[in-house]
Amino acid sequence: MEERQYDLIFICRPDTPEADVDKVIATLEHAAAEKGGKIEAVNKWGRRRMAYRVQKLREGYYVYLVLKSSHGEVVKELERRLKVSDAVMKYLTVRVDEELKRQDKLKRHRERRAARRPRKAAMATPAPSPGSGEQAAAQA
Amino acid sequence: MADENAPVQAPPSAPAAPSGPSGPGGPRPQGRPGGPAKRGKRSFVRKKKVCRFCVDKADFIDYKKAEILAPFIQERGKILPRRMTGTCARHQRWLTVAIKRAQNIALLPFAAEL
Numbered sequence: 001m002e003e004r005q006y007d008l009i010f011i012c013r014p015d016t017p018e019a020d021v022d023k024v025i026a027t028l029e030h031a032a033a034e035k036g037g038k039i040e041a042v043n044k045w046g047r048r049r050m051a052y053r054v055q056k057l058r059e060g061y062y063v064y065l066v067l068k069s070s071h072g073e074v075v076k077e078l079e080r081r082l083k084v085s086d087a088v089m090k091y092l093t094v095r096v097d098e099e100l101k102r103q104d105k106l107k108r109h110r111e112r113r114a115a116r117r118p119r120k121a122a123m124a125t126p127a128p129s130p131g132s133g134e135q136a137a138a139q140a
Numbered sequence: 141m142a143d144e145n146a147p148v149q150a151p152p153s154a155p156a157a158p159s160g161p162s163g164p165g166g167p168r169p170q171g172r173p174g175g176p177a178k179r180g181k182r183s184f185v186r187k188k189k190v191c192r193f194c195v196d197k198a199d200f201i202d203y204k205k206a207e208i209l210a211p212f213i214q215e216r217g218k219i220l221p222r223r224m225t226g227t228c229a230r231h232q233r234w235l236t237v238a239i240k241r242a243q244n245i246a247l248l249p250f251a252a253e254l
Contacts, residue, residue: 007204009204009245011245011246050246050247051206051243051246051247051248051249051250052246052249052250052251052253053253054246060246064204090245090246091245092241092244092245094203094241099200100200102199102200103199103200106199107199110197110199
């Protein structure tokens with residue numbers, strides 16, 4: 001099965017010491033490796049205000065991870081660990097590889113179009129119109 | 141513009157005339173103060189709204205950036221409809237998904253707190 005990419009965000013209680021947050025991240029990395037996945041990036045957003053109260057708290061310590069794995073067992077295991085961890089209030093896993101693929105495709109498509117357009121624009125310029133470039137291209 | 145059109149459409153007036161006063165003349169709620177709500181003979185000149193994501197040529201909408209999603213929700217937390225924001229269909233589709241994800245991780249509210 002092809003490799004999938006996930007965004008993994010979790011929120012710790014704001015009073016968690018930094019060391020404990022690191023410990024949670026370390027256990028996740030370990031668990032991921034054990035199950036055949038890999039945590040590619042760790043990004044601590046730090047304390048920030050949440051949009052609504054969670055466990056009667058208004059702030060939380062956000063951590064953002066990028067996970068790559070080829071089977072869903074890894075996600076299951078990581079979510080289980082997040083659930084049992086006392087420091088973690090909330091977590092979210094989002095599969096993003098398909099969106100990234102789509103984004104890539106659109107980007108390539110646009111680049112191809114951009115590469116093609118100059119010729120059309122050059123043909124249109126001899127008869128300059130006050131309208132926009134797109135109009136000129138459409139007429140050409 | 142409205143002045144130019146009016147004489148052309150006016151002569152075959154019999155069916156057109158009733159629609160004139162009732163349509164735009166009525167107390168129609170103007171959605172936003174976006175355009176110069178000029179009252180012509182029978183039409184408002186409304187500024188055309190364009191999709192903000194198309195302008196930016198956005199290939200995806202990041203649910204992690206709450207600040208770019210925030211303008212597309214109401215104060216109470218509802219997602220604004222396309223007709224209010226001018227977002228194109230495709231980007232609105234992506235936008236709703238992004239907003240819902242952001243809500244799940246407390247970046248955006250589900251509903252305003254009291």
